Amino acid sequence: MSKIKCNHCHLEFSENVMIKEGDLNFCCKGCQGVYHILKDDGLESFYDKLGNKTLAPPLKIINDDVTKFDSKNFLDNYVSVTKDGFSQIDLIIEGIHCAACVWLNEKVLYETKGIIEANINFTSNKARIVWDEEKLKLSEIILKIRAIGYNAYAYDSSVADEQASKAKRDYFIRMMVAVIASMNIMMLSVAKYTGFFTGISEEVKNMIHIGEFLLSTPVLFYSGWIFFKGGYYGLKNRMVNMDFLVASGSTLTYVYSMFILFGAKGESYFDSVAMIITFVLVGKYLEVIGKKSAVDTLDKIKSSLPLEAVVIENNIKKTVALNSIKLGDIIEMRAGEKVPVDGIITKGEGFFDESTLTGESIPVYKKVGDTVFSGTINSNALIEFEVTKDFRNSTFSSIVTLLEDSLNSKPKIQTKAAEISKYFTVTILSLALTTFLVWYFFGVDLGFNYSGANHFEKSFIVAVSVIVIACPCALALATPMASLVGISELAKKGLLFKEAKFIESLAVANTVVFDKTGTLTKGELNVAKMKILDDNIHKLNLLYSLLAASTHPVSCSIKKHLETKYELTEKKLDNVKNIEAKGMSASYTNVDGKSFELLGGNVELLKENEIYYKFDSNKTVYLFTINKRVIASFELEDEIKDNAKDLVDFLQDKNIEVVMLTGDNENVASNIAKQLGIKKYFSFQTPVSKANYIKELKKENKVVVMVGDGVNDSVALSNADVAIAMGNSADVSLAISDIVLLNSSLTSLKDAFIISRKTYKFIKQNLTLSLIYNTVTIPLAMAGLVIPLFAALSMSLSSLMVVLNSLRIKMK
Structure with missing residues (x-):
């Protein structure tokens, strides 16, 4: 059967497995999706530049795998509705390594019809996506992300923690392989470089080269695989990122050393290959540790809620999960337990520790009718309360959502930094190529004396040093790391x-x-002076009723004060109106059909209604009138x-x-x-x-x-x-x-x-440090003053410098 070339990846496949689309042929839906993304974005020139080269296809799409994203159960658990009526979900996007990955995913998502908002956090790989469900299914969004070489799944704190731990373990294993191999390579290198001064036979030197080759190969292709993967997806989507710099620098050095190993004249640099990967991996691992430390505050808050509660239904107690608690349910709480959701106490009274919400260590006394908030602790009594907010809308859950939203957003200064880093790697590659050409064709030799190296070798190694020493990662980390620590x-x-x-x-x-x-x-106004001009109990009942219709601190304070002096009854008022910054008005009709016009507020309110009553005071004044006659006056003060x-x-x-x-x-x-x-x-x-x-x-x-x-x-x-x-x-x-x-x-x-x-000062410091680092070190590398080994170390230290500087925000 004849083979047909895929229009995207250029790989050949059997005709019966190809997806036909007019004159176009695709090996899979992934390639078909990427092709149309590039075409719709006006990026068809990518294929001209690709020429006859081939690409690996994007991730294989298993359609059955994404149907769950559209199921009712999944949508109920993970999707919420915004105030504008759109659907919203938090996703974790796998495969993001740098700011370029974020840019690509956001660009593709924003240009997808039906998506209202797509905001991805570089530090946590968490994406907040808002979309119109009438125009787009969630499964289609997931497929869109997969089509460009990434994967996405719903954010779940337990799953996210598991994924973070898995990523941390993966980094650690790769790093340890690199560290152990590099230590052994350094031992061989000591023998090799000592031989330059004391003498070494070609046979022994070749044995050392073979040993270095065997040790550096797993470092490059296993430990360094994440850089190849990140660089590949960056190139596939016309983005040159930090991973590409690391992968290209180490690979060029490895290939050159292979030529030396198989008989070419010169010195091998397998040790530099191993060190480049090792130092950058160590730096990346420390970044992961730094990010996790900053996010720990959120994890501690989230872990403090109980997983279930005791619900009383028809006098029968049963234990239910938090997500299953409904409005109106009666919850029983014992002393020492945490309130799972918001509610109003229906039975019992006692003290509640609200320090997790307010920071105040003094317990608050609450009785029947008072509100209890999720996340607080019932200190000393058996309490029953009626649920007024479900788990998703409760105070504690809202706080966690606010925290997650803040960690997921970006300061304006980060957008500026992202714009700089977007063109950074292209600039570095151009400088490296220029450096090689200048050194090779013009014979420049300003720096380090590479013992025994030929002219091509010198030019090549200096160019590699330029690639390796540049650090767009420090620039990309500058803002999100400081913001993350500041928010926590x-x-x-x-x-x-x-x-x-x-x-x-x-x-x-x-x-x-x-x-x-x-x-x-x-806001706790106290009545300093009260004057009742007509103490008719019926008129005082009307005053009490008008005060009860308002939640303003002035009304609440007077109402509370009257309750200590009189036994009053609340009447049903009509036409109750709040008059901004002045007071309230209402009407009342008694059983005899007689109507009364009520006013309660400041002097300005009375003047507006042509009631002229002289009252001078430097305190807050409240006047009450019935049918334009002043019945009572109050003077209040607030501490x-x-x-x-x-x-x-x-x-x-x-x-x-x-x-x-x-x-x-x-x-x-x-x-x-x-x-x-x-x-x-x-x-x-x-x-x-x-x-x-x-x-x-x-x-x-x-x-x-x-x-x-x-x-x-x-x-x-x-x-x-x-x-x-x-x-x-x-x-x-x-x-x-x-x-x-x-x-x-x-x-x-x-x-x-x-x-x-x-925090803002440290953000600017981080940006300045990363820019100064690159401004100083890149010219030094171009001048030949830095060998690849030290370039890799320097690059890792620059990222670590940004992380450690951000953690200084915690210091007083």
């Missing part, structure tokens, strides 16, 4: 960054805008939070402008601002005016951070460059915030600025 350190302080890019934004911020109540102050003054002083010392926006009156605002030393503040602010003020700041090209905690801050938060919400904030504020301050401590907020600035 921030998490320890109770700070959750939804995306790593906010580290950079926070580090360069020059203006911080604070809400007052609940942010700079405790300033611990360390608020320290935070404001710190920010101003760093030349960061501090602004306070509050809905309170001028007297209250000026009093708080004076105590904290805030020079710029604005009172009587509505949610819209807060947002407009932030917009104006951004028009002045200021990088604005907004810190708030209430629903009225949500619009302003959404307009800031960085939105920070307190952990006790309203759900809407948490949803649109960029950073969540779990413990609501202003000391942790100060830590956020310190660690972010420190």
